[in-house]
Amino acid sequence: MNINDALQKGIALCCGSETAKLDAQLLLCHVLNVNRTFLYTWPEQTISASQLTDYQALLQQRAQGKPIAHLLGYRDFWSFRLQVNDSTLIPRPETELLVEACLALPLPNNAVVLELGTGTGAVALALSTEQPNWQLDAVDLQPQAVQLAMHNRNTLGLNQVNIFQSDWFSAVGERTYHLIVSNPPYIDPDDPHLTQGDLRFEPRSALVAKQQGLAAIQLIIQQAKQYLKARGWLVFEHGFTQAEQVRKIFLANGYSNITTQQDYAKLDRITYAQYIPQINRFTADNAVS
Numbered sequence: 023m024n025i026n027d028a029l030q031k032g033i034a035l036c037c038g039s040e041t042a043k044l045d046a047q048l049l050l051c052h053v054l055n056v057n058r059t060f061l062y063t064w065p066e067q068t069i070s071a072s073q074l075t076d077y078q079a080l081l082q083q084r085a086q087g088k089p090i091a092h093l094l095g096y097r098d099f100w101s102f103r104l105q106v107n108d109s110t111l112i113p114r115p116e117t118e119l120l121v122e123a124c125l126a127l128p129l130p131n132n133a134v135v136l137e138l139g140t141g142t143g144a145v146a147l148a149l150s151t152e153q154p155n156w157q158l159d160a161v162d163l164q165p166q167a168v169q170l171a172m173h174n175r176n177t178l179g180l181n182q183v184n185i186f187q188s189d190w191f192s193a194v195g196e197r198t199y200h201l202i203v204s205n206p207p208y209i210d211p212d213d214p215h216l217t218q219g220d221l222r223f224e225p226r227s228a229l230v231a232k233q234q235g236l237a238a239i240q241l242i243i244q245q246a247k248q249y250l251k252a253r254g255w256l257v258f259e260h261g262f263t264q265a266e267q268v269r270k271i272f273l274a275n276g277y278s279n280i281t282t283q284q285d286y287a288k289l290d291r292i293t294y295a296q297y298i299p300q301i302n303r304f305t306a307d308n309a310v311s
């Protein structure tokens with residue numbers, strides 16, 4: 023069988039996917055260890071029997087809905103390639119906006135930064151590539167996700183990123199941060215999207231939160247005040263219907279400069295705010311007199 027025939031066969035098998043042609047191309051490139059240009063340039067080239075067997079096995083899994091990133095074992099994010107597995111979320115393109123939002127904040131050159139729920143390490147590692155002088159801590163609850171993030175950190179040589187297991191702030195200690203960033207689980211447990219697409223193959227620990235998806239965000243907003251330096255920033259990615267609720271929670275907890283940003287599809291996607299502790303007027307007045 024040649025490359026062109028193999029692609030046609032793959033497209034037919036992946037016909038349930040909205041991206042059948044791309045899926046077939048990516049899987050064939052993976053098996054042949056070539057890039058997509060090669061497929062266009064050499065459509066008549068014959069593929070070996072063992073390559074065909076491997077390709078067919080991947081196509082069958084894709085036809086059952088398994089995410090392309092899980093079949094390839096990686097996903098490109100920001101300027102690098104990350105290993106992925108089923109212990110955490112496959113990094114999404116819109117999460118690059120979370121990185122951009124953090125980089126745009128007025129922060130010192132040697133900022134101390136915490137990422138909560140790092141998963142593959144995508145956000146913390148992207149921040150570290152752009153700001154090598156930032157001191158980054160990144161935590162996740164799931165031990166396998168922590169291992170994965172450490173693997174990605176080591177592969178990228180970003181050894182300055184400190185990755186450890188923690189249930190949100192539980193293992194963070196007494197350190198305080200200029201910036202805390204999180205893309206936490208934010209999908210309501212009853213959301214029908216959980217039974218569709220890639221979400222079916224990603225762990226609920228990475229996706230689901232109680233209180234219409236807001237439980238983790240609420241807890242982090244409340245507890246972060248203990249871990250933010252004065253005038254420090256807390257930045258979230260959240261569901262596109264959740265911005266108003268997130269702003270309300272920030273406001274109820276005394277944060278300032280609350281701002282929502284939209285993604286490229288003009289959907290509310292990121293909300294951040296600043297923690298400016300109020301001077302205790304009674305203490306301040308007493309101190310003067």
Ligand SMILES: C[S@@+](CC[C@H](N)C(=O)[O-])C[C@H]1O[C@@H](n2cnc3c(N)ncnc32)[C@H](O)[C@@H]1O
Pocket residue numbers: 109110111112113114117138139140141142143144145161162163164167188189190205206207208227228229
């Ligand atoms: C939506 S995923 C985000 C992963 C990655 N930061 C990204 O943007 O691609 C949420 C992550 O939060 C982690 N997580 C869930 N509950 C947690 C908790 N209580 N403490 C720390 N991490 C938690 C999950 O294991 C998962 O890796």
